Amino acid sequence: MQDKRPTEAEMAILGVLWAQGPNTVRAVHGVLEPERSIGYTTVLKLLQIMLDKGLVRRDTAQRSHVYEAAVDRTAIQEALVGDLTDKAFGGSTASLVMRALSPERASAEEIAEVRAWLDGLENGGDA
Amino acid sequence: MQDKRPTEAEMAILGVLWAQGPNTVRAVHGVLEPERSIGYTTVLKLLQIMLDKGLVRRDTAQRSHVYEAAVDRTAIQEALVGDLTDKAFGGSTASLVMRALSPERASAEEIAEVRAWLDGLENGGDA
DNA sequence: AGTTGTCAACGAAGAGTTTCGTACTTCGTT
DNA sequence: AACGAAGTACGAAACTCTTCGTTGACAACT
Numbered sequence: 001m002q003d004k005r006p007t008e009a010e011m012a013i014l015g016v017l018w019a020q021g022p023n024t025v026r027a028v029h030g031v032l033e034p035e036r037s038i039g040y041t042t043v044l045k046l047l048q049i050m051l052d053k054g055l056v057r058r059d060t061a062q063r064s065h066v067y068e069a070a071v072d073r074t075a076i077q078e079a080l081v082g083d084l085t086d087k088a089f090g091g092s093t094a095s096l097v098m099r100a101l102s103p104e105r106a107s108a109e110e111i112a113e114v115r116a117w118l119d120g121l122e123n124g125g126d127a
Numbered sequence: 128m129q130d131k132r133p134t135e136a137e138m139a140i141l142g143v144l145w146a147q148g149p150n151t152v153r154a155v156h157g158v159l160e161p162e163r164s165i166g167y168t169t170v171l172k173l174l175q176i177m178l179d180k181g182l183v184r185r186d187t188a189q190r191s192h193v194y195e196a197a198v199d200r201t202a203i204q205e206a207l208v209g210d211l212t213d214k215a216f217g218g219s220t221a222s223l224v225m226r227a228l229s230p231e232r233a234s235a236e237e238i239a240e241v242r243a244w245l246d247g248l249e250n251g252g253d254a
Numbered sequence: 255a256g257t258t259g260t261c262a263a264c265g266a267a268g269a270g271t272t273t274c275g276t277a278c279t280t281c282g283t284t
Numbered sequence: 285a286a287c288g289a290a291g292t293a294c295g296a297a298a299c300t301c302t303t304c305g306t307t308g309a310c311a312a313c314t
Contacts, residue, residue: 045274
C-alpha cells in the first residue's frame with residue numbers, strides 16, 4: 001500500500017505523469033533529464049519503487065512498459081499542504097496562506113486570482 | 128553556513144525555540160518529549176547538528192548551554208512554502224492557496240481571516 | 255573523599271532516498 | 285544466425301536523517 005507523501009524525486013516523476021498522462025520510462029526520462037540531468041536507469045528504478053509503493057500503475061503489455069499515476073493529484077497536494085501547515089505553521093492554514101501570498105512571493109495576478117476564487121466560493125457555496 | 132530548509136525534527140525544535148525563546152536542552156526536551164517521545168540525547172544531538180548548520184546559536188557560559196533560534200521564522204516559512212509550490216504545484220502559488228483553502232481543509236473562520244487580510248492588503252497598498 | 259545526578263560530546267547503527275553500473279532479455283536488421 | 289539497440293531487473297554504493305548508548309566531565313551532597 002501507499003502511505004501517502006511521495007519524496008521529492010517521486011514528485012518530479014508524478015508531475016510528468018499528471019501533466020502528460022501515461023508514459024514510458026524513456027518519455028519520462030526525456031522530460032526530466034534536461035532540467036535535472038538524471039540517468040535513465042535512475043528513472044526506471046524510481047518508477048519500480050513507486051510501483052511497489054502503489055504510487056503508479058503500469059501496463060506491461062508492450063516491451064516498453066507504460067506507467068501512469070495511481071494516486072490523485074489533489075489528494076497528494078492536500079496531504080503535503082496539510083503536512084507543511086502542521087510542521088511550520090502550527091496548524092494554521094490561514095498563516096500559511098498569508099505567508100504564501102505575501103506580496104514578495106506572489107504576483108498581483110496570483111493574488112487577484114485567489115481573490116476571484118474566494119468570491120466564487122462565497123456565491124457558489126461549493127458542494 | 129546554513130542552506131536553509133530545516134528537516135522535520137529540526138522544525139519541531141525550532142518551533143519550541145521560536146515560541147519560548149532561548150532554552151536549555153532539558154527544557155526543549157521537556158516540551159517535545161510528551162508529544163513525540165524522544166530521548167534527551169537525541170534532542171541534544173539535533174541541537175548540536177543545528178548549531179553546525181547555523182540554525183541555532185548557543186550560550187555556553189553556564190554548564191547547561193542555552194540555545195536560541197538563529198534563523199528568522201518568516202524566512203524559513205517562505206522558503207518552505209516556495210519549495211512546496213515548486214515541487215507540487217508547478218510553481219503556482221495561487222494553486223497552492225486554493226488547495227489549502229478548499230473548504231474540506233480550512234474552516235470558515237480561516238477563510239474569513241484570509242479574506243479580511245486580503246482586503247487590508249488592497250487598502251494598505253504595501254511597499 | 256566518595257557517591258550520585260546532570261550534562262555535553264561522540265560514535266555508530268538503522269532506515270529511507272537517490273543514484274547508477276552491470277547483467278540479462280527481446281527485438282529488428284543484416 | 286549474429287549483432288546491436290532498446291528495455292527491464294537487480295544490487296549496491298553514497299547520502300541524509302533520526303535515534304540513542306556510552307563515556308567522561310562537572311557538581312552537589314553526605
